Amino acid sequence: MPADLSPIDKAKFVAAKRASEFVESGMRVGLGTGSTAAWLVRCLGEMVREEGLRIRGVPTSARTAALARDVGIDVISLDEAKWLDLTIDGADEFDPELNLIKGGGGALLQEKIVATASDQMIVIADAAKEVANLGAFPLPVEVVPFGWQTTQALLSETLEAMDVMGREITLRMNGERPYVTDEGNYIVDLHLGRIGNARQLALILNQMPGVVENGLFVDICDRVIVGHGDGRIELRDINAGTVTEDRMEFVEDDNLFRDL
Numbered sequence: 158m159p160a161d162l163s164p165i166d167k168a169k170f171v172a173a174k175r176a177s178e179f180v181e182s183g184m185r186v187g188l189g190t191g192s193t194a195a196w197l198v199r200c201l202g203e204m205v206r207e208e209g210l211r212i213r214g215v216p217t218s219a220r221t222a223a224l225a226r227d228v229g230i231d232v233i234s235l236d237e238a239k240w241l242d243l244t245i246d247g248a249d250e251f252d253p254e255l256n257l258i259k260g261g262g263g264a265l266l267q268e269k270i271v272a273t274a275s276d277q278m279i280v281i282a283d284a285a286k287e288v289a290n291l292g293a294f295p296l297p298v299e300v301v302p303f304g305w306q307t308t309q310a311l312l313s314e315t316l317e318a319m320d321v322m323g324r325e326i327t328l329r330m331n332g333e334r335p336y337v338t339d340e341g342n343y344i345v346d347l348h349l350g351r352i353g354n355a356r357q358l359a360l361i362l363n364q365m366p367g368v369v370e371n372g373l374f375v376d377i378c379d380r381v382i383v384g385h386g387d388g389r390i391e392l393r394d395i396n397a398g399t400v401t402e403d404r405m406e407f408v409e410d411d412n413l414f415r416d417l
């Protein structure tokens with residue numbers, strides 16, 4: 158690990174490192190997507206190579222699958238695993254009820270399928286992801302390419318009927334072309350500003366014919382591990398309703414964070 162990690166990467170790393178302590182030999186583990194989840198995959202890879210951890214990982218994207226194989230994790234499909242003990246993933250936002258916005262990295266569909274097929278979901282995040290209300294981060298919605306503009310128009314009408322404040326909808330791009338998900342779909346981002354009722358919005362969005370899935374994760378996440386750039390860690394547990402504080406120290410000599 159490079160010593161010159163930025164505070165944000167240190168925050169992501171300590172959250173991932175702490176989450177790796179929940180992984181035990183024999184587990185089938187859902188592996189999230191994004192820069193924070195990538196730290197987790199690297200930490201687990203190190204545990205597999207150096208500590209003899211035996212796990213099977215179900216990645217939530219082609220990117221994560223490649224990284225997991227690279228670091229030595231045994232990768233299987235969700236259908237091979239059938240059910241998972243634990244999924245660990247990042248998030249774009251989480252609120253006090255541990256509801257989430259995900260999909261900033263474009264992997265929301267596989268992420269939601271995998272997290273829902275898990276006994277437990279742990280989210281790892283830097284403190285900037287914590288919000289009082291979801292919605293400042295644009296809500297990703299995965300749509301089928303066929304008739305996507307019609308779907309976008311329908312989305313727009315629906316938001317208007319719901320009296321949602323922000324209604325700008327943008328097609329996610331990859332350079333000059335639409336961004337294409339691992340499942341071959343497009344993503345439209347809903348710039349809402351504030352989401353009043355996440356559960357209701359999630360249900361309404363998923364009723365539209367062209368919509369495959371939306372990035373609202375309601376009642377899916379069990380625990381959030383928040384990392385800070387100075388090595389502090391907070392654990393938010395939805396069942397116990399507790400906030401536990403913990404700390405890791407960045408040891409510049411070894412270029413590693415260590416448990417205090």
Ligand SMILES: O=C(CO)[C@H](O)[C@H](O)COP(=O)(O)O
Pocket residue numbers: 189190191192193194246247248249258259260261262263264265268
């Ligand atoms: O939902 C996701 C990918 O679809 C990511 O978990 C989310 O975008 C957070 O990413 P990062 O850890 O890079 O901030």
